[in-house]
Amino acid sequence: MNTLLLAWRYLWSRPLGALLNLLLLSLGLASITFLLLVGAQLSKAFDRDLAGIDVVVGAKGSPMQLILAGVLHIDVPPGNVPLKAVQALAKNPLVAQTIPISLGDNFAGYRIVGTSHAYIDHYEAKLAQGRVWDAPMQVVLGATTARKLGATLGQTFVGSHGLGAGGHLHGDNPYTVVGILAPSGSVLDRLILTDTASVWKVHEDYTAVDDEDRAVMEEEREITMALVQYKTPMAALSFPRYVNTSTEMQAAAPALEISRLLHMLGLGTDVLRAFAGVLLLTAGLSVFIALWSAVRERRADLALLRMLGAPPRRVAALLLSEALWLGLLAAVLGLLLGQGFAALLAWLLALDNSLLIGGLVWPVELWVVPVLALGVSLLSALLPTFAAYRVSVLELLQSR
């Protein structure tokens, strides 16, 4: 029998108390796990999807909405902008590249994005099957979209109006799947990509009543927004101001908006983190009380161990090992519960489709959970362990 095994048996000799302590400690750790997981995954998703996009130009309105709609694809866009205005911006000497984004339709909840091949190149996505579109009404599916829809090359479907399921169907203009992307870990995984002209075609065919009407619409074509890359970082000083003051459009810097968003989320996260801290503190106190009671109840048993030849450090190690077991079990349970909570949140908000949250991941920050678990339990055990270390055999001999 070794110290850890003996401590394990002692721990479970009071099953209800051990379970309650374990639960309390685990809940505190699960809360922290959840916060760390969500924070790390959001931050990773933002870093991944915003990389290389210096500014987003779209309709005036909320700049954050523009970023969330056009880059992360988790919000509706504030409106459309004239194609000609964007084309003019593309010629600006400060601009290296513009990628058009046209939104408006979806298929089974997956957004159909009218864009150019540059959008695929920007995220360095590779084709798993087929090819990219070379004509309107051909689509390339993101890896997650294809997997969830069970789509195959050559399959056709019609989009429905709006960005969520339930809009009217554009039955006259079916799309054909010509390519499927390999998983890239980016926002493309959950999109349906097509040529910008597809979006125009679907809506012009639906709206235009005659050729004259169609000609007017072609003249006034719009896109939802453009993702802009600067030629030089210095452009950040003047380009957004130029767009915001000299055009009917707005320029939103993703880095700025996301840091604002994270700051706002951070305030809520801080409250939750404080709550988790209180839970952990309570759990630590509970572990302390449990171990302190254990030492008081088992004082004579511990003294007997001394009488049988156990040096004080071995008796103390027994108590410390009980705390160690509690910490280890709570760490495992807390991590599993935290992952479960994150998965539940992803499922409830359907964020698993958006790749923002979901799946079993182990960001490096999560190592803080087992460290905290062991720290709290061992800290709580310090005083009881010292009491066990100091236990007097004379008490055993004199207890009548």
Place this chain on the structure above:
Amino acid sequence: MIQTRGLAYRYTGTDAGGALHFPDVDLAKGAVLLLSGPSGCGKSTWLALVAGLMPPTAGTLEVAGQPLQALRSVAADAWRAGAIGFLPQKLHLSAALTVQQNLAMAQWAAGQPEDTHAIATALAALGVAELAHRKPAQLSGGQAQRVALARAVLQQPRVLLADEPTASLDDEAAADAVGLLLATARTHGATLVIATHDARVAALIPPQIGGQIGFQSLHLLRKQLLKA
């Protein structure tokens, strides 16, 4: 096996006049010492000194060939694990563990690896082998005492200390307990010290014991132990 000369102990916080001075003792291997006296007379202190739990404040003390007065704490623990067997008044069998595990815990306390063969042998010698997988709560008082005795002699100690082994037992059970102690000590060739304030115990030790292995009775009275 146990030899004391001018043994004295003074508890912290008491003045020199409060020190306990014990009579000299010479006990051969296998001998029996009945340590009697009322509560508070110094029996526990004497047991603690002989078990090497604390050094005497004066005098010399040699147990199982080991001078204890200068033995450091860590060395005393290691020595006690192999040399001293102890049967406490309250048996302190851990309720969380089976009988077998309780004995394994004694081996753990002594810093030794679990030896299931030795445990089985010790239990069998006391007639409780079939109880190995029971929890203490499932044992009768007599069975529990046998298990505790098996635990005490598991390390083949040279000195067996029994603290109030007959407390709260009826006459028949007390006779059984003392008989069992004498027989077990004899089997292991251990020197037996029985500390008790139970007047029946002296009568329960058969007269022939004194002739065969040596028997001393040390009746301690606190006022006799205190010297001005």
